[in-house]
Amino acid sequence: MVFKRLLGSLGVGGPTVDTVLAPGAARPGAALTGEVRLKGGTADFDVEHIALELVARVEAEHAEGESEGAVVFDRFLVGGGFRLAEGEERAVPFSVPLPWETPVTELYGQGLGIVLGVRTELSVAGARDKGDLDQLTVAPLPAQEAVLEALGQLGFGFRSADLEYGRIGGTGQQLPFYQEIELVPAPQYAHQVNEIELTFLAHPGGLEVVLEADKRGGFFTEGHDALTRFTVGHHDVRDWNAEVDGWIRELIDHRASYGSHASYGHHGHEEHHGGHHDGHHSGPGIGTAVAAGAAGVAVGVVGGMVAAEVVDEVGDFFEGDDEGDEEDEG
Template sequence: MFKKLLASVGIGAAKVDTLILSETLVPGETMLIEIVIEGGDVPQTINGLELSLMTMAEVEHEGGESRQPVRLHHWHLDDRFTVEANERRSERFELTLPLETPITALRCTRGFSEVWLETGLDIAQGLDGRDHDPLRIAPTAAMSQVLAAVEACGFELYSTDVEQGQLRGPNFASSLGCYQELEFRPTGMGAMRVKEVEVSFVAQPGVTHVMLEVDRRFAGDSLRCFVVPEGASDSEVAMSVRQILG
């Protein structure tokens, strides 16, 4: 009875470990994971698995801004079973990342974005053991084309962050409750004209919407948007970027 009581408050209870079977992912891609469950000191009933795609976002409040965890997406795997004491069992699952998942696999001078998968056990009458697994998210082909074109115009990536809220532009709006900003700074003579360029993406099936916020030294901020259709050539994307930054 004493062991059952301890297990009900998370002591000696079942533990979960999630293995990400892909080293690098891209937004919209299917992620293969393996979930390993290890039983505690007593048998426990598992009502299901709870998985959350998380990021850290800048959140505004009365005292200013702070970075807080924000859930991008949630999956509930409804699979009721009993894990015996000291039993080890594993199962593989496929999860599809949202198209608007922030990018983390970028080199920048300072500041970076984080995305992770949080896994928990829905244990009857008890707390769950959680697992926290960082994800390496690379840009899609369209995003890579835009980033390369910005760099070709004489800018380098300085920092990235995720902002709470919704990004809206002509015929598009973000949908996850937050959006990513990639801050570029000019190199060489370009610094005479432009302070910084912030790039944001809202990817949708078949197209990627791009918003550039350009901070010019003598003209202030301006917002410009364009669309990169799936299969667009490098030269087409480069031309769109040059028309804004040139």
């Protein structure tokens, strides 16, 4: 896909740049490849540097409520130090590693409502322009896909997904935010939990799977959350349905009080989950998913209305970010 942009703040007659990403979805921990295509303007320009920034729409909870904004979670210099002649066309290839914790934006080609972008920054003769944001699509790693598929096979449905600013204590988390996938409980667990929240924390050696259950209360007890986590290898061969079902059973049977959750790093996790205890579900508002069947959790995201909502949010986010850049440059 070719992303075209005009770097207007460099002035009339300045260079233009097209960023071309390799076709298909990228994957966490793998290379993001493509090229930055430059076309010279009406005069020669000295290109100081070309940089790519990875940007995510992230939600943050604080005392005043909830807000969201753009977070740059990696930056790469991919070229520079040359003169771009008047009218000259030049391609600058790049291959940069995506962080292992890069959020997953789609499953089986269906968007989850997560918004990631690639922003190109061009510095020419002392003038700098960040250009605009363009959508980055990321597919799951094999182990992530296996876990999600198993949840779908077990009857869990997709509710929403978002990115939460903060850290989950007791884990190896590297980025300043984490992805949270909210699931409708399978029928056999619906009387015990309101929802299941899933977070993947990938690293070169494997995958941490963090599960949290919003537990229903009984006649004499209040509902509360339980959290646990598991580690798997990237290419493990397991009976994933049985494995994941065991995880869910262990999670639901975990009756510890809030205080004991610190051993799982729950305190750091809960600081950014305040809205979950009052029944509020944050996220892009995709809507409650249908129970996932043979095609896995992704079945819950199918539908023209859902796709339209996601596209609208992507556009709004990128447009809003551009406006902010223009204000900064002005």
